[in-house]
Amino acid sequence: MIDQQISFFTKIIGTTSIVFGVISAIVQVVKLFLEPESIHVTFLALIFSFFLIFLGRKKILTKLVNLALNHRMTSKIIIFCSPIVLSILLILLRVSMGLEAWKKMNTEGGFIEYGTSLAFLIGAIFAFPIGKFFVSNQEKFLGYLYYLISAGTFFVGMEEISWGQKLLGFESSEFFQNYNSQEEITLHNLIWVNEYLDKGLMFVALVAGISWLIYKLISKAKHNYKVKFIIPRWFLASFFIIVFLFFYLIEYVEIWNSTIENFQESAELIFSLGGLCFIAINFFAIGEYSLRASSNSPKNISLSQK
DSSP states (O other): OHHHHHHHHHHHHHHHHHHHHHHHHHHHHHHHHHOGGGHHHHHHHHHHHHHHHHHTOHHHHHHHHHHHHHOHHHHHHHHHHHHHHHHHHHHHHHHHHOHHHHHHHHSTTSHHHHHHHHHHHHHHHHHHHHHHHHHHTTOHHHHHHHHHHHHHHHHHHHHHTGGGHHHHOOOOOHHHHHHBTTSSSOSTTBHHHHHHHHHHHHHHHHHHHHHHHHHHHHOSOTTOGGGGGTSOOGGGHHHHHHHHHHHHHHHHOHHHHHHHGGGHHHHHHHHHHHHHHHHHHHHHHHHHHHHHHHHSOGGGOOOOOO
């Protein structure tokens, strides 16, 4: 089963990475001629586009996946550190680019927002087979939960790109023009929802970031294997705590508001990558779950939560 999972994973990630990289590279080349004043931003995006194309090669991805599966603790440490490193790189980019260039990359419809949408949409693809696996193995709660996660991440991913409106350029109906804060065909920007969106994301990020610790402190079943499919483990906490801190500062510490407000799309990207990592890790975990279930009673299945 693990070989099939690796093949499926590399196919989805590889194809997405190459297609996104090629499209992005073409866009950046066009920008070099149309927006010569933003050459340094465009050049960085072009380098990243070529990196995505390189990363999408099946041989490269397969080797990286096997390394991750064979060196679990090292992989966990790398995952834990990755949002911290990404945040530092984003701050350095903001300082080196200047405000106007940074806004272009971080604005609605910008390069980073498309990355966020892509992360959610890929998460939807991997969450669905997890749900299917659990339903077929009579674990209906986990199965329907992952079907819901798949539908939810697909919805959020499409909302990020206004259901294709930004790409296709069609106009919003009168309802969305009147009641949507950005006059787009999106539900999360409706005036009744948008007011509470940041607080809601802050709360979700906090719960996702500390739930593993709460479970560890209060639960007597320290090695309940199924919990890992519900609660993000410690090495994913860094993604969500960073997002929580960002929105907390935005909402409740006024002195920071003007300084970091232009990082909102970046914070949402980090959140989406944390969600994608959670789903992808559990996508591979169902293979291990299946192997353990074939040789042991489900009651004896355990995985260290350390």
